[in-house]
Amino acid sequence: MGNAAIAKGAVAAGVRFAAGYPGTPSTETLENVAKFSPPSGERGVHVEWSVNETAALEAAAGASYAGARSLVTMKQMGLNVASDPLMCLAYIGVKGGMVVMVADDPGPISSQTEQDTRRFASHAKIPCFDPSSVQEAYDMVRAAFELSEARGTPVFLRPTTRVCHAYSVVEVLDDEELPPPVAPEGFVKDSQRWVIFPGLSYRNHEKLVRRNEELSAELSDSPFNAVVAARGARFGRLGLVAGGISWALALDELDRRTETPRLFKVGTPYPFPEKAALAFLEGLDIVLCLEELDSVLEEELLKVVGKHHLPVKIIGRLTRTTRVNGENTVELVKAYLRDFLADGEVSCGTVEPPVPPPLPMRPPVLCAGCPHRASFYAVKQAMKGKKSLFCGDIGCYTLGNARPLDMVDTCLCMGAGIALAQGVWRVEPDTTCFAFVGDSTFFASALTGIVNAVYSGADLTVVVLDNSTTAMTGHQPHPGTGRTIRGDVAPRVSIEGILRGIGLATVETVDPLDLPAAVATVRRVAAEPGVKAIVFRSPCAVLAKPGPALRVDPDRCIGCGRCAKELGCPALSLRERPDSGRKLAVIDETQCNGCGLCAGLCPVGAIGKGEQQA
Amino acid sequence: MSIRNVILCGVGGQGTILASKLIAAAAMRKGWHVMSAETIGMAQRGGSVYSNLRFGDDPIHAPLIGRGEADLLIGFEPGETVRMLPWLKPDGQVVANTGAVMPTVALLAGQTYDGKTMCDYLRQAVAPGHLLLCDGDRCRRELGTARVLNVFLLGQAVRSGALGLTEADVAAVFPDLIKPRFLVLNQQSFELGR
Numbered sequence: 189m190g191n192a193a194i195a196k197g198a199v200a201a202g203v204r205f206a207a208g209y210p211g212t213p214s215t216e217t218l219e220n221v222a223k224f225s226p227p228s229g230e231r232g233v234h235v236e237w238s239v240n241e242t243a244a245l246e247a248a249a250g251a252s253y254a255g256a257r258s259l260v261t262m263k264q265m266g267l268n269v270a271s272d273p274l275m276c277l278a279y280i281g282v283k284g285g286m287v288v289m290v291a292d293d294p295g296p297i298s299s300q301t302e303q304d305t306r307r308f309a310s311h312a313k314i315p316c317f318d319p320s321s322v323q324e325a326y327d328m329v330r331a332a333f334e335l336s337e338a339r340g341t342p343v344f345l346r347p348t349t350r351v352c353h354a355y356s357v358v359e360v361l362d363d364e365e366l367p368p369p370v371a372p373e374g375f376v377k378d379s380q381r382w383v384i385f386p387g388l389s390y391r392n393h394e395k396l397v398r399r400n401e402e403l404s405a406e407l408s409d410s411p412f413n414a415v416v417a418a419r420g421a422r423f424g425r426l427g428l429v430a431g432g433i434s435w436a437l438a439l440d441e442l443d444r445r446t447e448t449p450r451l452f453k454v455g456t457p458y459p460f461p462e463k464a465a466l467a468f469l470e471g472l473d474i475v476l477c478l479e480e481l482d483s484v485l486e487e488e489l490l491k492v493v494g495k496h497h498l499p500v501k502i503i504g505r506l507t508r509t510t511r512v513n514g515e516n517t518v519e520l521v522k523a524y525l526r527d528f529l530a531d532g533e534v535s536c537g538t539v540e541p542p543v544p545p546p547l548p549m550r551p552p553v554l555c556a557g558c559p560h561r562a563s564f565y566a567v568k569q570a571m572k573g574k575k576s577l578f579c580g581d582i583g584c585y586t587l588g589n590a591r592p593l594d595m596v597d598t599c600l601c602m603g604a605g606i607a608l609a610q611g612v613w614r615v616e617p618d619t620t621c622f623a624f625v626g627d628s629t630f631f632a633s634a635l636t637g638i639v640n641a642v643y644s645g646a647d648l649t650v651v652v653l654d655n656s657t658t659a660m661t662g663h664q665p666h667p668g669t670g671r672t673i674r675g676d677v678a679p680r681v682s683i684e685g686i687l688r689g690i691g692l693a694t695v696e697t698v699d700p701l702d703l704p705a706a707v708a709t710v711r712r713v714a715a716e717p718g719v720k721a722i723v724f725r726s727p728c729a730v731l732a733k734p735g736p737a738l739r740v741d742p743d744r745c746i747g748c749g750r751c752a753k754e755l756g757c758p759a760l761s762l763r764e765r766p767d768s769g770r771k772l773a774v775i776d777e778t779q780c781n782g783c784g785l786c787a788g789l790c791p792v793g794a795i796g797k798g799e800q801q802a
Numbered sequence: 803m804s805i806r807n808v809i810l811c812g813v814g815g816q817g818t819i820l821a822s823k824l825i826a827a828a829a830m831r832k833g834w835h836v837m838s839a840e841t842i843g844m845a846q847r848g849g850s851v852y853s854n855l856r857f858g859d860d861p862i863h864a865p866l867i868g869r870g871e872a873d874l875l876i877g878f879e880p881g882e883t884v885r886m887l888p889w890l891k892p893d894g895q896v897v898a899n900t901g902a903v904m905p906t907v908a909l910l911a912g913q914t915y916d917g918k919t920m921c922d923y924l925r926q927a928v929a930p931g932h933l934l935l936c937d938g939d940r941c942r943r944e945l946g947t948a949r950v951l952n953v954f955l956l957g958q959a960v961r962s963g964a965l966g967l968t969e970a971d972v973a974a975v976f977p978d979l980i981k982p983r984f985l986v987l988n989q990q991s992f993e994l995g996r
């Protein structure tokens with residue numbers, strides 16, 4: 189996997205400190221650093237899931253100040269969280285090499301935005317590597333550490349989903365080939381260097397600009413940036429530029445042709461390798477840019493063309509020749525090249541199959557037995573008929589938006605729900621406002637929102653959905669779990685303790701699977717004035733040991749469908765009885781986790797434990 | 803061997819990723835180039851998922867397979883197989899489970915969804931002799947668990963000949979990727995219906 193290759197490369201480069209916050213598609217990188225490295229010894233690596241991306245970046249910066257090589261991992265949204273320390277760190281610089289791996293998500297497949305970290309790189313003036321394959325990701329992370337340490341700057345590695353989650357055979361260094369471990373020098377006090385002040389920033393600003401100009405020239409000779417001569421004479425005046433997975437897709441397509449245009453692969457979009465670009469543009473009439481997310485390469489080429497008055501036309505996203513959103517698929521790249529080269533060359537005769545019968549939509553759903561379903565259902569029952577607002581957040585529980593639960597009215601970004609609820613309540617004080625937040629998100633970014641709500645005198649209920657894990661990204665531990673990424677015991681931070689410490693008078697904890705108690709708790713707590721909290725505590729169904737599957741007694745079931753229609757549990761369905769045609773609820777025993785929620789809903793008590801019914 | 807393109811598709815939770823990893827590991831042991839891409843993330847919670855797998859002697863640059871380019875489509879669920887059918891080559895092979903998974907939303911919207919219609923469509927749309935429909939429910943009936951459906955279908959795919967790997971090639975990598983206590987069960991599933 190690309191993320192594993194990055195981890196392996198970082199360990200080979202002698203990383204000593206690795207921190208991050210889970211986020212698709214970046215998550216597996218840190219997990220693999222833990223797997224590939226010893227916790228102590230001369231090649232020992234401290235690996236941690238930090239409370240959020242800001243904490244990860246700041247901690248890694250500290251390690252780098254002390255001379256250790258450090259790695260920070262996050263998804264593109266996480267970079268927004270970490271941008272405050274990062275923007276400043278660009279000016280201060282680092283001592284031990286520091287690579288910030290930010291995974292971008294064209295599509296987007298699992299994200300709220302299609303933002304482009306290459307853009308962030310030029311904004312922060314931080315060099316950026318953009319791998320086009322799993323092998324290149326491994327090679328680049330090592331080069332990024334070298335560059336970072338040589339130039340004393342953090343460096344971005346920015347793979348996209350199709351690199352992070354791609355698998356391929358990778359050539360890696362053997363253990364004997366690894367450079368000998370270096371003991372970090374330690375922190376050397378120097379307030380002229382480590383304390384940011386306007387004067388220092390003024391001086392360093394110029395240094396950064398100069399350094400990036402030098403890097404642009406240096407990187408023009410890097411093997412990650414390459415100009416490939418045209419094959420044959422037919423497309424001699426055409427050029428193609430690409431980076432990331434788009435480069436790999438273009439190569440697959442060009443391999444089918446005997447004649448190809450001149451190619452320019454950009455592996456370091458920032459600083460843009462201007463010298464190499466000039467060599468590429470020489471004598472061309474028109475250049476097609478293939479990239480995802482933003483039009484970074486296209487704009488850089490336009491700058492070069494403008495600066496040097498070159499008579500070359502640049503086409504891509506800005507000219508609407510290529511799509512401005514979404515991923516570059518095999519089909520799109522094929523079509524772009526066919527149109528650009530006007531050679532009508534199509535690889536396979538695609539025969540579209542006959543029109544298929546209508547296919548059902550299959551959006552993701554909360555698992556069977558998911559405690560979040562029970563929590564949402566309890567709040568929904570308690571608030572029936574009342575004017576209420578349900579602010580959601582980022583995690584599995586965002587899936588509570590779907591029918592039949594329909595319990596997520598808003599979702600913006602990590603931790604935003606609480607202050608959002610506060611704002612709505614100010615304008616509409618007759619609304620009972622709830623803000624749902626997961627346990628991991630609670631620690632990552634909910635605390636400021638809660639303090640703000642308390643301080644501003646708001647009236648709302650914070651609902652912490654504590655399933656004792658970061659489920660959506662694949663079950664990572666967090667400060668409330670008492671475990672580290674390596675599985676060791678860690679101090680456990682109490683959610684209730686924090687809430688009481690902030691000053692909430694009412695903090696109640698309840699098991700959401702105990703439906704009557706959960707509903708009563710919601711009614712009671714929501715009626716209290718001010719900011720109050722409910723902690724719904726029940727482990728994620730994927731991690732908890734499943735109980736025995738429940739069964740529907742066909743003799744008692746009246747086919748009302750209440751269980752299936754109100755809960756939307758994937759294990760529950762309604763079938764027609766073969767004899768009478770009447771409906772019958774059916775539980776798929778391979779999916780049911782035995783949470784028992786549906787049993788409490790059945791008006792005639794037809795659902796019960798398997799063994800009792802049998 | 804020239805590049806072989808294989809797509810596995812199904813519903814999140816059906817175990818497509820393990821099946822894809824087993825094929826990739828077996829191909830790697832052959833010394834071939836191997837690339838693959840997986841659906842990881844939100845869709846794994848019961849959404850439509852697929853894996854792209856490419857392997858062979860020729861160089862491969864990207865892990866993705868285009869429409870009309872798959873040599874083999876291994877479908878874990880009939881509707882999902884139909885969804886991915888446009889990715890199959892005109893003379894490509896399909897190995898598909900007949901057991902339908904009802905989407906929760908279809909139930910709520912009062913839609914009916916029927917695996918049989920999907921299978922009928924596959925019979926009509928796939929080139930004659932290139933469709934192998936398998937009764938995946940045999941895993942549950944004969945082995946007592948549906949969780950080995952992935953390896954059952956893998957066995958069927960290997961024996962269809964379209965994978966370019968032998969039973970021995972694939973079975974050899976089981977111990978690397980499957981926990982010892984599940985090994986025998988998976989071997990039984992792999993051989994089911996031989």
Ligand code: SF4
Nearest residue numbers: 557757780783784786
């Ligand atoms: S007990 Fe009912 S609600 Fe819970 S997982 Fe089983 S079928 Fe679903």
Ligand code: SF4
Nearest residue numbers: 555558584659728729
């Ligand atoms: S992974 Fe856990 S938290 Fe997420 S939907 Fe499934 S049971 Fe719920």
